[in-house]
Amino acid sequence: MSVNTIAAPLARPVRAPSARLAAWGPPLALLVILLGLWQVGAFHALFRLREFQLPYPLQIAQAIVDRWDVLWRDAILYTGPEAAAGLILGGLLGFGCAVLFASVPFLQRGALPIAASLNSIPIIAVSPIAVLWLGFGQQSKIAVVALMVFAPMVINAFKGLYSIEPQSLELMTSLAASPRDVFWKLRLPHALPYVFTALKVGTTLAMIGALVAEFFNAQHGLGITLSNNIQVAKMPIAWAAIVVAAMVGLALFGAVSFIERTVIPWHVSVRIRDGE
Amino acid sequence: MAMGLEAASEIGRRPSGVAVALENVSMTFGAADTDQAVRALQNITLEVRSGAFVSLIGPSGCGKSTLLRLLGDLLAPSAGIIRINGRSPREARLAREYGIVFQQPVLYDWRTVAQNVQLPLEVMRVAADERRQRAAALLELVGLTEFAERYPWELSGGMQQRVSIARALSFRPSVLLMDEPFGALDEMTRERLNRELLNLWSETNTTIVFVTHSVAEAVFLSDRIVVMSPRPGRIDTVIDVDLMRPREAGTREAAHFFELVAEVRHHLREVDTE
């Protein structure tokens, strides 16, 4: 029909290979330059540092290679799973509370601000208390991570459940939809992008939480490795642990992004990749 | 409400009789008898026959959108009686007797076009097979069959609006409330969609209450045009549009068309200077 050809659908944006290069090129170039400067001692000269205070990149790389089995085990068996499990737990709790607050207006005004302010509690205080309750093992770390992830999730999930365009709600009203229908067919799908934003923010928090929780109170994990090596001034290994932690964080972020692309392919942020 | 699709339309479909009746309806926003009170509507009395196409037109502030929302039970009147097929607006809404089309398409981003059309049917617990069939039939009616599996963002504004009309008709309501549905579109698309709307109307025999800013659109589409005046919103005149049906592109160039447009504009000028 002629009407449709005039109003052609927008094409899905496709990324050309040259565009990919343009995206990755500059950061990689900068990385190489930075590492080069670091290796030849530019930062040491700038801040008047000694080698034991700031190891060189090659030393760090060497430490990563030397200690790879320990670092890998720490990351895959301890810190990584703790962060992931805490992220899921905190996310679920946060989402559950958001649903509750969205349904009970009094709680929205009374309890939501309190839940949102939980992220002001410093982690280093929570961690030993968690150990008192849950012991030295991984459960206490997971609890700490869950607490850290809880607040952003409550805030974001609530916004997604509650801040809906009035006409979308009026549509449901006009159809005499039950509150259950409104929840499952409107509020929940609408909230999903917000949930994923909170999860992505949460990956950084989860890594920090897991590391801090391990810092003094663990037997295994990147946090305790970091802490131990700082105490004996073995900085290359300490930095190696940091690098591995950053990689775990990126992997976690990537996993969440992947799940996001699968679950909400329809959302603006997922479908528009190039340009603004 | 697990009401079957047929039952809903049976009740709604009265071959003759009054589909929409307003009697001395007034609407005041804000606390009454205070400075903040806004009298949006005053003493509206109007009857719309079943199967008729009636337009509401008037300058800003005349309350036409408010009136539509009152009909749809999205607002409650401060005074007066409203009857939709003999029922209160609330009963009519719970019985799914009307469909509504806003100026924005209000499609849900996470649903495909077909799923958006099926939304009312899902809410009414219609079986999946029948839902799919109905949606397919309606998409064909509005000419969007190839786009059934696309997402709203892939469609142009005019196409999205057609989806929203298809959705409003999916459960065969007896009354269709339309609030400037083509206001955001360009003229050519608008005229095309006007013709499509008339086709749909003649096939489904729905009563349509249509709010618009465009005089030409009102004259082209309606049986009757209700000219409203603002502050407070009142009915100024009701003009019968006695153009022959079916109305086609050529109708817009007929002499009588221009006469009617001029008549409506005359009344609009009068109410706008008050």
Added chain:
Amino acid sequence: MTAGRATPRSGAERRLRLPEPLPVLIVACVILVVWQLVASLYFNASVAPQFRDGAISGADPKVPPEMRVVMMKLPLPSLVLSALVTPDNAPQLWLAGLITLRSAVIGFVVGGLIGFGLAVVMAQTRLIERSLLPYAIASQMVPVIALGPIVYSIFKDENVARILIAAYVTFFPVTVNTLKGLRSVDPSALALMTSLAASRLQVYLMLRVPAALPYVFQALKIAATASVIGAIVVELMGAQQGIGVTILRTQYYGPANASKLWGAIVVASLLGLVFFRVVAITERFALRWQPEFRA
């Protein structure tokens, strides 16, 4: 809010709506009361009667260890409250809090300025943005906990270290959000400025910066809490003063100081909350013109 009609309710139908901030206070009181009850029950259940005084005061060496820690695990709000207000404990706690807060605020301001400046630089060309942004992101992956001790061992001064960490956690969200905000200008508004032959600086000052402010404040609010926490974390590595130090010390000194420990935790949390509130109020003032802040 459940799906109801968008109907203005009549006076009779309108539900009782308590004025702010009453609901929060009510919920907070309910929580405290429940907490007090549960903590009392727990205490009485876990600690044998003859040890109870000893468990609280910490002065009785005969109290078994597992009974000692009860107070640390679940303190009585009443005791924590007294630790916060009684003259022998309270001034230390609040003073320590202020020391940490001061560094956090300085770092916050520094980080905010750097972040803003960096965003302006990055907004100039896509090339710079593409080069720098991944690092900005990656820098946040390096957890503060790891940087803290390193920065401290380099700079030796605990105030400097706190300020640096606070600046570090602030600059990234501010950069990202400012960038987004500077770019979020309505194309029509931009076209208007161009048609008036406005200079680049004018466009920035009159259009882009005001457009960016809401985004900047969003970041500042997050950074407010984060910079306090960051400053506290840095104190782990051998600072002498500050609320983080107080928390560490009271932990090490053992269960006798449970109320003091929890009092320090409360103070530390309040620092973040108060700072957040201050930034939020500044936002409300600076963005008076925004729709959500109008009555």
